[in-house]
Amino acid sequence: MIDLISEDQRLLQELEGLLEGLEPGSEALPTVLAALRSALRAERTAAYGVDVGPDRYHTAFVHGVGFPQPPSILAEAFDASLPPAGSRFGYFDPARPPLAQRNRAMRFSPLGISETLRALPITGEGEGPLWERLGLSEAEWEHARTQLAGYAFNLYRQLGLEQFAQLRVLVCEGDMMLGWVGAFRAEPFTEREQRLLQALTPAIQRRMAMDRRLREAGLLGPALGAALEVLGRPAWVVTFSGRVMHANKAGQARWEQDSQALATQVRECLRSPPGAGPLFSSGPLRTQGLPDHYLVLDPGPPMDPTSRLPVLTQRWGLTAREAQVLEHVVQGETNKAIALHLGCAERTVEVHVTHLLNKAQVESRSALISRFFQS
Numbered sequence: 001m002i003d004l005i006s007e008d009q010r011l012l013q014e015l016e017g018l019l020e021g022l023e024p025g026s027e028a029l030p031t032v033l034a035a036l037r038s039a040l041r042a043e044r045t046a047a048y049g050v051d052v053g054p055d056r057y058h059t060a061f062v063h064g065v066g067f068p069q070p071p072s073i074l075a076e077a078f079d080a081s082l083p084p085a086g087s088r089f090g091y092f093d094p095a096r097p098p099l100a101q102r103n104r105a106m107r108f109s110p111l112g113i114s115e116t117l118r119a120l121p122i123t124g125e126g127e128g129p130l131w132e133r134l135g136l137s138e139a140e141w142e143h144a145r146t147q148l149a150g151y152a153f154n155l156y157r158q159l160g161l162e163q164f165a166q167l168r169v170l171v172c173e174g175d176m177m178l179g180w181v182g183a184f185r186a187e188p189f190t191e192r193e194q195r196l197l198q199a200l201t202p203a204i205q206r207r208m209a210m211d212r213r214l215r216e217a218g219l220l221g222p223a224l225g226a227a228l229e230v231l232g233r234p235a236w237v238v239t240f241s242g243r244v245m246h247a248n249k250a251g252q253a254r255w256e257q258d259s260q261a262l263a264t265q266v267r268e269c270l271r272s273p274p275g276a277g278p279l280f281s282s283g284p285l286r287t288q289g290l291p292d293h294y295l296v297l298d299p300g301p302p303m304d305p306t307s308r309l310p311v312l313t314q315r316w317g318l319t320a321r322e323a324q325v326l327e328h329v330v331q332g333e334t335n336k337a338i339a340l341h342l343g344c345a346e347r348t349v350e351v352h353v354t355h356l357l358n359k360a361q362v363e364s365r366s367a368l369i370s371r372f373f374q375s
Contacts, residue, residue: 008196011039016203028207033065033181036200040167040193042066042183048078049179049212050094057082057094061179067159074159081155088144090152091134092170094177098135102172103205105198107189110163111156165189167197171205178208233373234298238266245293249370254298266296312372316359325352329365330372 004012018035022028033045044066051060059082062075069077083089092101131141156162167189168182181204183189183197228235228248236255237246244266247255255262313323321342328338335353339346353365362368 004195004199005192008192008199011196012199015039015200019203019207022207027063028211029061029063030065032204032207033063036181036183036197037065039196040183040189041185042167043164043185044161045181045183047179047181049208050082050089050177052085052095056084057089069159077155077158081152081158088140091136091144092177096175097170097172097177099175100133100135101170102175102177103169103201105167105169105194105201107194108166108168109188110165111153111161167194169197169201169204171201171208173205173209173212178205178212236266236296237293238270238296239293250298250373269296270294308372316356318356318359322352322355322359325349326356326368326372329353329356330369332369 015032015035019028019032022031029047033047036042037045044064046062046064046067048062049060051058059075059079062071062078064071064074067074081089082094085095087093092098129138131138134141136144153162156164161184164184164186165188166182166184168180171178171181228237228246228251234251234254235248236244236251238244244251244255244263309323309327312318312326318326324342325338328341333341335346335349339349342349357363357365357368360368360371362371
């Protein structure tokens, strides 16, 4: 437990409430940074995340409060300053932050003074050489100082931060750095302010971990959308309360017809054993750190492709052989399996599939299946 005076306890409760009260998926960090700037009596506050590429690091996000530069310039400056992969940025490697620095609020002297007078960063606690408190060997420390004179110092000078003291924390989940969060001002930060940031770090860590998972889930959104379209029947991704988070085209059409009745059916389905209700769910979609979501499917029987085949054969101008290939494609068979069924070469099936894509005016096999069942 970190000892805080009553005023700081009140500030901590307010900041924790702010972090927990913001809607998931919202831009929480700019709001938190503004509150943190006031609580720490800082001139500027910032947060950034780093994605590790094969050759160099890239910024995943950059937020700043109190900077004269617009957000776009701030983001460009941070991204351009990141070193090649495997190099340190300041006193840490973003891909492998030292254990001693993870989720630990630390105070540092202004970088300009540090580089000119070779003053060491201020940590205000612990025994032994300060590089050991940073989790570095003496050789790593000297290498880090060389890096500071390059990438980091150029960034600080460009943003007018080289004469500012800083208080920062590397927010980590295990050995993964979720982001850098810190504050800058001309006067050195106090031990009291360091304790406040340290006490707030668990709440920041929970929020940044959730935001990271939401970003990753967002990247999977297009893949999930394509998969739902291939199902050939209305499908929805919903919360346990029945709120629809995503629907395929057929699901959107059903929802628009009678959203109130369908929402009631969905809620009943989620609270019933699989197969017991008018709709059935394939089970929860789980992402660590986020509430469960559920995939719910339409109750109708599987669509019979043979009933649609004659109509679409005529509409799309298919040959008899192309119609045969289409019938197998929409049942999810591979080109190799179709070739065995039809007694022809796999290359011949590939040519027919290409013709089918062109005639249906789609670009992929999944889109062809979706178009078949929705036409």
